[in-house]
Amino acid sequence: MWRWGDRMNELWREIKKHWLIYRLFLKNSLMAQMEYRFNFIGNLAMESGYLLVKLSYVVVVYRSGVSIHGLSPDEILLFIGTFVFLTAVYAGLYMINNFGLRGKIKDGDLDLILTKPVSLQFMATLRQADLTIFSVDALAGAVMVCIAWARLSIPVNLVTVGGYLGFLGISSVVSYCLFLLPQILSFWLMNTSAIAEITDSFWDFNNMPMDIYNRWIQQIGVFILPIFVVTNFPPMFVLKKMPSVYLGWALLLPFLLLGLVRLAWKRGLRNYSSASS
Amino acid sequence: MPWLKKYLKAFELGFETALEYRFNFMISLISAAYPIIIQSFLWSAIYAASAGSSVYGYTFRQMIAYTFMAGLVARLVRTGFEYEIMDDVKNGKFSKFLVQPMGYFPYRLASFLGQKVPGQGMILGLLGLVLVGLNVFWGMQIEPLRVLAFLVTLVLATVLNFLLFYCFSAISFWIIEVGFLFEGIRIVTVLLSGGIFPLEVFGDRFARAAGLLPFKYTVNYPINVLNGKLTGSEALQGMLLQMIWIGVILLAANLLWRVGGRRYVAVGG
Numbered sequence A: 001m002w003r004w005g006d007r008m009n010e011l012w013r014e015i016k017k018h019w020l021i022y023r024l025f026l027k028n029s030l031m032a033q034m035e036y037r038f039n040f041i042g043n044l045a046m047e048s049g050y051l052l053v054k055l056s057y058v059v060v061v062y063r064s065g066v067s068i069h070g071l072s073p074d075e076i077l078l079f080i081g082t083f084v085f086l087t088a089v090y091a092g093l094y095m096i097n098n099f100g101l102r103g104k105i106k107d108g109d110l111d112l113i114l115t116k117p118v119s120l121q122f123m124a125t126l127r128q129a130d131l132t133i134f135s136v137d138a139l140a141g142a143v144m145v146c147i148a149w150a151r152l153s154i155p156v157n158l159v160t161v162g163g164y165l166g167f168l169g170i171s172s173v174v175s176y177c178l179f180l181l182p183q184i185l186s187f188w189l190m191n192t193s194a195i196a197e198i199t200d201s202f203w204d205f206n207n208m209p210m211d212i213y214n215r216w217i218q219q220i221g222v223f224i225l226p227i228f229v230v231t232n233f234p235p236m237f238v239l240k241k242m243p244s245v246y247l248g249w250a251l252l253l254p255f256l257l258l259g260l261v262r263l264a265w266k267r268g269l270r271n272y273s274s275a276s277s
Numbered sequence B: 001m002p003w004l005k006k007y008l009k010a011f012e013l014g015f016e017t018a019l020e021y022r023f024n025f026m027i028s029l030i031s032a033a034y035p036i037i038i039q040s041f042l043w044s045a046i047y048a049a050s051a052g053s054s055v056y057g058y059t060f061r062q063m064i065a066y067t068f069m070a071g072l073v074a075r076l077v078r079t080g081f082e083y084e085i086m087d088d089v090k091n092g093k094f095s096k097f098l099v100q101p102m103g104y105f106p107y108r109l110a111s112f113l114g115q116k117v118p119g120q121g122m123i124l125g126l127l128g129l130v131l132v133g134l135n136v137f138w139g140m141q142i143e144p145l146r147v148l149a150f151l152v153t154l155v156l157a158t159v160l161n162f163l164l165f166y167c168f169s170a171i172s173f174w175i176i177e178v179g180f181l182f183e184g185i186r187i188v189t190v191l192l193s194g195g196i197f198p199l200e201v202f203g204d205r206f207a208r209a210a211g212l213l214p215f216k217y218t219v220n221y222p223i224n225v226l227n228g229k230l231t232g233s234e235a236l237q238g239m240l241l242q243m244i245w246i247g248v249i250l251l252a253a254n255l256l257w258r259v260g261g262r263r264y265v266a267v268g269g
Helices: A002-035 A037-064 A073-107 A110-114 A120-126 A131-151 A158-187 A193-207 A215-224 A227-238 A244-270 B002-020 B022-049 B060-077 B081-090 B095-099 B104-138 B144-173 B179-192 B204-211 B220-226 B232-261
Strands: none
Touching: A002 A037, A002 A120, A002 A131, A037 A073, A037 A131, A037 B022, A037 B179, A073 A120, A073 A131, A073 A158, A073 A193, A073 A227, A110 A120, A120 A244, A158 A193, A158 A227, A158 A244, A193 A227, A193 B022, A215 A227, A215 A244, A227 A244, B002 B022, B002 B104, B022 B060, B022 B104, B060 B104, B060 B144, B060 B220, B081 B104, B081 B144, B081 B179, B104 B144, B104 B232, B144 B179, B144 B220, B144 B232, B220 B232
C-alpha cells in the first residue's frame, strides 16, 4: 500500500512539474508570436480563411434544410463546432511541433533537449504552440457548439457537460498520438514531408459527421485508422447516438495509442544519431 | 526576337523546376482529392434526403461533376510565386532585377507559365478521365465545342489568377513577413471563385455579389462553360468579361508595383 501511495505521489509531482513547464512553453510561444505583430495578423487572417471554409459547410447544410442520415442541421452544427474546436487543439498545440520534428531529427537539434531533465518526447512534441490558431478556432468552435447545444435543447448537467468534456479530452489524446505517429518515422526516413502532408489532410475528413460516409469507411475510420474517433464521439455522446461498442473503444483507444507512440518513440530514438557523432 | 530569348529561358527554368519537384506535386494531388471525396459523400447524402431532383439549381450528376471539376480547375489555376516574390523583396534579391535588362513582370509570368505546364498537362489528363467517366457511366454529353471554349477560358483564367496574385504580392513592399496573409487570401479567393462549392449554394444575393468580383472567372465560370450550364452567348460574354478583368487587374498591378517599388530598400552589396 505504501509503495502504491508513494508511486502515486511521484506521478502527481511529475504531472505538476510538466504542467508548470507546459504553461511556460505557452507563455514563451505567445511572447514569440507577439514580437512579430504582422505575423500575428497574417496568421489570424489565414486561420480566419480556413474557418470561413469550414463555415461554408455549415451554410450548405442549413440552406439544404434536410436531415442527413437522421442528423438535423442543428445536430450537424454540433459536429462541425466540435471539429472546429478540436482543430484549435490539433493545429494550435500539436501541428507546429509535429512538422518541426523532422527538422530536429535531421539537423541533430534533438541533442539540445536530450540533456534536459524533462521527458524528451514532451519537450520535442509540445514545446511550441500557435496561440493565434488556437484562439480563433477555440472561440469559433465553442460558439458553434453553444448555439447548437441551445437549439437542440440539450440539458446542461454534469452528465452531458462532463461527458462531452471528457470525450474532448479523449479526442485530444487520440489526435496527439494519431498525428505524431507518422512523424516518428523521421527517425528512420530522411524525408517524410509527403507522408506528413497526406496525414495532415486526413484531418479534414472530420469536417462532416462520419454518418455521411458508407458503413465500411465508418468502421475503418473508427477501428483501423481511428480518425473519426477524434471529432465524432463527443457530439455522439451528448446526442445519445453512441453505441456501447464505441464507448468501450473510446475508453481503451487513448491508452493503446499512447502506448504505441511511446514504443515507437523509444525505438526511433535508438536510431537517432546526434549532430556531432 | 532576342529580347524574348531571356524570357524563354525563364520559362524553361520554371518548367525544369516543376519537373524536379514532380513527386511533391503528385502528393499534393492526393491531398487535393480529399475535399472532393468529402463533398461527394456530402452531396450524395443531401440529394438522398432531398425531395426534389434538383438542389440549388443543380441535379445530382451536375453537382458531382462540378465537385470533381472544381477540385481540379482550382488546382490548375493555382499560383505559388507570391512566396517567391515575398522572398525576393524581403531578402533583397529584387535588386538584381533593377539593374539587369529584364522586366520583373515578364520574368515572373514566363517562369510561372513554365512551372504550370507539366502540372497542367497532368491535371488536364485527369480532367479528361473524369469527363470520359461521366460520359461512359452517366451518359453526360460533352460537346467538343464546349471543350474548346473551356480550354480558352482556362488559359484566360490562369492569366487572370496570375495577375490577381501578382497584385496581392505587392503587399510584400509594405509588410515584410506576409506568407500567412497570402495563404489567407488564397483560401478566401478559392471560396469566392467557386472552387469549393458552386456560388449558387450560398444564395442568389451572394452569387450576384461574387459575380461582380473577378474571382468567379477563374473557377466557376470555366466549369459552367464545360458542363453546359451556360448558353453559347453567355459563354462568349463571360470570355469578354475575363478579358476585361485581365485588363483592369493588369492596370492595378502596374499601379501597385509602381507605388510599392518606391518603398523597396536594399541594404548591402
